[in-house]
Amino acid sequence: MLVDVVMPKMGESITEGTVLEWRKKIGETVEKDELFLEIGTDKVDSEIPCSESGTIVEILAIANDVVDVGTVIARIETDESLVNMSSSSLKPEKMPKPKQEIIQSKPSPPSIQKKEKMMVDKSEKKFYTPVVLKIVSQENIPLSELENILGTGRGGRVTKKDILGYIENRETAPAPVEEHHVIPEPIKPSAPQAITSNLPGRTEEMHHMRKMIADHMRKSIETSAHVYVMTDVDMTPIVEFVKMNEDSFLVKEGFKLTFTPFMVDAVVKALQDFPEMNSSLSGTSVTYHKNINVGLAVAIENGLMVPAMFNCEEKNFLGLCRTVSDVATRTRNKQISADELTGSTFAITNFGVFGVTIGTPIINQPNVGILGIGAIKKQAVVVESNQGDAIAIRSMMMLSLGFDHRLIDGAGGAKFLERVRHYLETMNLNSII
Amino acid sequence: MIETKTKKIITLDLGLKSYKEVWDLQKEMQQQRIKGKIEDTLILVEHEPVYTLGKNADENHLLQSRDESVNIFNIERGGDITFHGPGQLVGYPILDLSNYKKSVSWYMRILEQVTIDVIAEFGINSSRIEGLTGVWVGDEKIAAQGVRISRWVTMHGFALNVNTDLSFYDGIIPCGIFEYGVTSLEQLLGEKQDLKKVKRIVIEKFNFHLKVENEKIV
Numbered sequence: 237m238l239v240d241v242v243m244p245k246m247g248e249s250i251t252e253g254t255v256l257e258w259r260k261k262i263g264e265t266v267e268k269d270e271l272f273l274e275i276g277t278d279k280v281d282s283e284i285p286c287s288e289s290g291t292i293v294e295i296l297a298i299a300n301d302v303v304d305v306g307t308v309i310a311r312i313e314t315d316e317s318l319v320n321m322s323s324s325s326l327k328p329e330k331m332p333k334p335k336q337e338i339i340q341s342k343p344s345p346p347s348i349q350k351k352e353k354m355m356v357d358k359s360e361k362k363f364y365t366p367v368v369l370k371i372v373s374q375e376n377i378p379l380s381e382l383e384n385i386l387g388t389g390r391g392g393r394v395t396k397k398d399i400l401g402y403i404e405n406r407e408t409a410p411a412p413v414e415e416h417h418v419i420p421e422p423i424k425p426s427a428p429q430a431i432t433s434n435l436p437g438r439t440e441e442m443h444h445m446r447k448m449i450a451d452h453m454r455k456s457i458e459t460s461a462h463v464y465v466m467t468d469v470d471m472t473p474i475v476e477f478v479k480m481n482e483d484s485f486l487v488k489e490g491f492k493l494t495f496t497p498f499m500v501d502a503v504v505k506a507l508q509d510f511p512e513m514n515s516s517l518s519g520t521s522v523t524y525h526k527n528i529n530v531g532l533a534v535a536i537e538n539g540l541m542v543p544a545m546f547n548c549e550e551k552n553f554l555g556l557c558r559t560v561s562d563v564a565t566r567t568r569n570k571q572i573s574a575d576e577l578t579g580s581t582f583a584i585t586n587f588g589v590f591g592v593t594i595g596t597p598i599i600n601q602p603n604v605g606i607l608g609i610g611a612i613k614k615q616a617v618v619v620e621s622n623q624g625d626a627i628a629i630r631s632m633m634m635l636s637l638g639f640d641h642r643l644i645d646g647a648g649g650a651k652f653l654e655r656v657r658h659y660l661e662t663m664n665l666n667s668i669i
Numbered sequence: 670m671i672e673t674k675t676k677k678i679i680t681l682d683l684g685l686k687s688y689k690e691v692w693d694l695q696k697e698m699q700q701q702r703i704k705g706k707i708e709d710t711l712i713l714v715e716h717e718p719v720y721t722l723g724k725n726a727d728e729n730h731l732l733q734s735r736d737e738s739v740n741i742f743n744i745e746r747g748g749d750i751t752f753h754g755p756g757q758l759v760g761y762p763i764l765d766l767s768n769y770k771k772s773v774s775w776y777m778r779i780l781e782q783v784t785i786d787v788i789a790e791f792g793i794n795s796s797r798i799e800g801l802t803g804v805w806v807g808d809e810k811i812a813a814q815g816v817r818i819s820r821w822v823t824m825h826g827f828a829l830n831v832n833t834d835l836s837f838y839d840g841i842i843p844c845g846i847f848e849y850g851v852t853s854l855e856q857l858l859g860e861k862q863d864l865k866k867v868k869r870i871v872i873e874k875f876n877f878h879l880k881v882e883n884e885k886i887v
Contacts, residue, residue: 246772246773246774247772247773247774247775247776248772248774248775249774250772250773250774254725256724256725257724271819271820274724276724276725276747277747277773277774278747278773278774278777278802279723279746279747279748279777279802279803279814279815279816280747280773280776280777280815280816280817280818281723281724281745281746281747281816281817281818282773282817282818282819283817283818283819283820285820440729441727441729443727443729444727444730444842570849570850571808572808573807573808574798574799574800574801574808574849
């Protein structure tokens, strides 16, 4: 009998575990209660005893795989007499008949090599997971063809990804031609590491923070339906104001007056007008946040952090200046607390400080919007007035708003960004500091 | 619910001992505990300076700038890299969790609570940080945890910085966490603390949270 080995539940709040080590290989026997697996959960490594005696016929999660509790990670055949026959489930008569003989003429040189190798290894059982078999049967792929697919799984096993990649290749490939001198494209396994291994260079593991950022960004892209609207803002009055006041401000406050608080101020006002931009999405439920906690993307050594500035709606302009300076300084000095790294309800990223004009930032989950600030650059623009149109030199800045189209449509995003522009261009600069 | 009747935990205070010696002792005691040949035991010890790396540790977290004379051990507990040294109180409970609760998360939270209560006795508020196992004062780590479990018997445990020379942490990125610093009771209180007193409170809180009577101090 085939017995599933599942990721054990190591505690009430634990939903996943990391496979650290298999002490047994496929084909090896294991005794009931023998320690055969090691898994890791939050600072605890555990040795796991086997629940049944038998032979390991399949391992579905390899070292470092993070697997949900209850997921099948291996299969054990408890009946020894069945072990060598377990590939019998792949008997050709059970498989759909190949539709076209011509498909079989496709195998490429590397695949043939692989096939030969497999012939040699024929005494070894060849395994296909149920999911692969299901796909094979749905797609009417003959068994002979299945055997030609280079597996990237453990021990060359064909994974779901391999079979799907193969099908895609097969479908997009030009119709097979019966000319023997035509060498078809080899079927490539989807192993990413193989691509770079031959190139000269240095390979190193990402730092902890880099891994966290990578994970966070990828998840955000997968989660939100990112769309962008952009607009240019005439920053001339603000630029002149900063120029006029920066020296006295520095003396009075002890830190530099930057453009960021102006952005935060305008964003907070616009968020008050458009509460859905200050919300979070969880599946199909929307949470409208009472407070406006603006996350500020801060570039630091080795990466990036987005600390939140809490309750911005309660702060006047000077309060925002102090908060921005405090949060940015503490983040760069690695003094920011973990609580401050979550809880933002909208984010701002100012890549303009590096001189670029425009960018398309990724939403900081679970927010629904992020504002990218471009560099302020002097430009010749057309200015309309009662005396007619004129060309003037103005300090212009591009704003790009990334938002989640799952919740907010183009009109909503555009209105919000227009409102931010409006608040920046019409900001009352008298007595704000 | 946790039963209170027949459980007892023996405390073993080893004083200052080398890492390797106590590591071997732990492994032996874990096996003996699995076989039911010994009782649940709490080992308390201070180590000679040593860096230890858990199975998933990132070698990059051991910095070039570290003191090269400090020994490094690759060990089998969970967690990344940490430091042990004189002035740091290390606790290695050899416990059969099947007598308490078969839950690693429960156990880790108990260890954290023991440390939080111990630190509170010195008038300092400490807390947990979601997702970052250990005990924190503000955003500085004061106690680290890493455990290994076999057949629900624990080994390794917790390390509380009492009078630890924190400069040793400059040589590593503790637990792979870049963002935060480390601290100690001495640093927070401005003077060296009596390690005997800390040990006494640790034993008291540990037994309290596991709802057992303390058996004896060897």
